Amino acid sequence: MKEYDYLIVGAGLYGASLAYLLRKAGKRVLVLEKEGHSAGICHQEREEGILVHTRGAHIFHTSDEEVWSLVTSMTPFRPYINQPKANYHGRLFSMPFNMNTFHQLWPEVETEEDARRKLAEECAPYQGIDEGTVEGWCLSHIGPTLYETLVKHYTEKQWGRSCAELDSSIIRRLPLRFRYDDNYFNDAFQGLPEQGYDALSEALLAGTKVVYGVDFLENKGKWMGLAEKTIYSGPIDALFGYSAGTLSWRTLKFEKETLDLEDFQGMAVMNYTDDTVPWTRIVEHKHFLGERSSRTIITREYSDEWTPGRDALYPVKDERNLGLASRYKEMALKEGILPGGRLGTYQYLDMDDVIRLALDDGRKILS
Ligand SMILES: Cc1cc2nc3c(=O)[nH]c(=O)nc-3n(C[C@H](O)[C@H](O)[C@H](O)COP(=O)(O)OP(=O)(O)OC[C@H]3O[C@@H](n4cnc5c(N)ncnc54)[C@H](O)[C@@H]3O)c2cc1C
The missing domain is CATH 3.40.50.720 (NAD(P)-binding Rossmann-like Domain)
Known part of the structure; x- marks a missing residue:
């Protein structure tokens, strides 16, 4: 035995x-x-009294x-x-796409009916186009404004390829929510240890x-x-x-910085959705657990090609x-x-x- x-x-x-x-x-x-x-x-590792996610933020x-x-x-x-936010050329938008996002993009949109009408107008010129790519699918389902502001450059940074080539299977489950609700997940339970x-x-x-x-x-x-x-x-x-x-695989490059500031961005996860900023998001670790510390730790995440020996992530x-x-x-x-x-x-x-x-x-x- x-x-x-x-x-x-x-x-x-x-x-x-x-x-x-x-x-x-x-x-x-x-x-x-x-x-x-x-x-x-x-x-995770504890630094400055803050639990730092060493390989990407993890929310249960x-x-x-x-x-x-x-x-x-x-x-x-x-x-x-x-409740992450998207930063597009310094303008902030709610994620995932919900009534807050629609109102931020188009201030005249206030109700679900307004939002559906606006989206239908945006998408109308693209009906019947090839939906096999991310670009084609987005233009015909969410229209050019949402696509340019929140999807195109972020996705291209993530995958290192043009949305005109990327297969639409990676985006087809993109949720559109017609409530004022910034909660990213639909799950019954959410938290961190x-x-x-x-x-x-x-x-x-x-x-x-x-x-x-x-x-x-x-x-x-x-x-x-x-x-x-x-x-x-x-x-x-x-x-x-x-x-x-x-x-x-795809991998991420993490650039961690400790700042002599109590608070850097006032929240845990900020996504960067334009192409003038090379990172995809900045994570400020103390906000996940509401940790108090006179300094703060942030991590910039860059999407990258994987080569053997690097973290195999996606x-x-x-x-x-x-x-x-x-x-x-x-x-x-x-x-x-x-x-x-x-x-x-x-x-x-x-x-x-x-x-x-x-x-x-x-x-x-x-x-
Ligand atoms: C960037 C990123 C962010 C994520 N964020 C979230 C999130 O917010 N919420 C969520 O629910 N999920 C998230 N996930 C998913 C989550 O990380 C995974 O579901 C989970 O970590 C998988 O656990 P695992 O044990 O399968 O793999 P791993 O955590 O990779 O564990 C595998 C273990 O095997 C060990 N090992 C490998 N080879 C050998 C060997 N030859 N000998 C001995 N040991 C070996 C490794 O060292 C490692 O410890 C995220 C994933 C990524 C990539």
């Missing part, structure tokens, strides 16, 4: 949630993590009652409503053996030999030395990459390894989705 029932590679929210479920079921679990901490890309939102009840039973959460995401992942991992600072891929055979089954939440192509090809879901990811998945399953999490399944998953995936995978494994 092997020393462990399960080996889980990665102590991000996927690995930590799966470890929690399996350990609670009485299984012997070993977690390997190559970094010196858990929480994966949700990892979900309508999944089981997931919400699990995370809030692990560590206290503080309510937070995400008061002590940070590391506290959440550590609580999930409490009682589980975790080895930090070890790269599973440097000695796959040895680690797999310790457990009956392996679950892997690292990059799926790295598992096979990229032998069938490398999966593509999968590029085209035919080639999706085909390659499913080929790697088959190869992993053949070796008796279950791929999981955002990197193992090559998907963009919100935190609640990744915890849901871990709970579902765990139950399947136990059944």
Whole structure:
């Protein structure tokens, strides 16, 4: 009999949630993590008394009652409503698009009826055009003014490609809200862990053996030999030395600055939607939890091409990459390894989705 029932590679929210479920079921679990901490890309560090999101701001939102009840039973959460703003040449607009945005753009628009009429007028000249690209879809669904002010340059900065070429699938779910309501998410629950995401992942991992600072891929055979089954939440192509090809990602460059100011922008997230500013957004960390400090810390985010070795953040879901990811998945399953999490399944998953995936995978494994 092997020393462990399960080996889980990665102590991000996927690995930590799966470890929690399996350990609670009485299984012997070993977690390997190559970094010196858990929480994966949700990892935070405290500076100047402020919890800083090291790889992109993370706001927890979900309508999944089981997931919400699990995370809030692990560590206290503080309510937070995400109401980002867009800055276009110094003019501020509400996001996501709602009655506030429409009124800010067209002051004569006050009611839902006004807004629908205005949008119909804006879109009228573009009916029947090709909706396969972001540009075509936007012109025929939201019209040229909203498109130019809030979508075009932001999306081009994000993807490094022209909206006239980008596939409209990335924008088709863009919500239009006909209420005066700036709450970005539609979910029932929203907040952030008061002590940070590391506290959440550590609580999930409490009682589980975790080895930090070890790269599973440097000695796959040895680690797999310790457990009956392996679950892997690292990059799926790295598992096979990229032998069938490398999966593509978009990444972000983060530029952090500590300022001798109590407050820089008066809110947590400001998006920059024109093309004269190279960054896509500025995050001011203290506003997520209402932390008090005489200084403040901001991070400018720039979207960037991914190259191996950089943080793999957003999968590029085209035919080639999706085909390659499913080929790697088959190869992993053949070796008796279950791929999981955002990197193992090559998907963009919100935190609640990744915890849901871990709970579902765990139950399947136990059944
Ligand atoms: C920029 C950005 C912002 C986001 N903001 C939000 C948000 O506001 N709200 C939201 O709900 N979701 C957000 N998400 C999604 C969220 O980050 C993910 O759902 C979640 O972090 C995925 O967890 P994971 O465990 O699958 O992956 P990860 O957090 O990437 O964890 C994988 C772990 O595996 C480890 N690992 C990898 N390879 C090996 C190896 N060979 N050996 C040992 N360990 C290994 C890594 O070090 C890492 O700790 C955001 C994502 C991004 C990219």
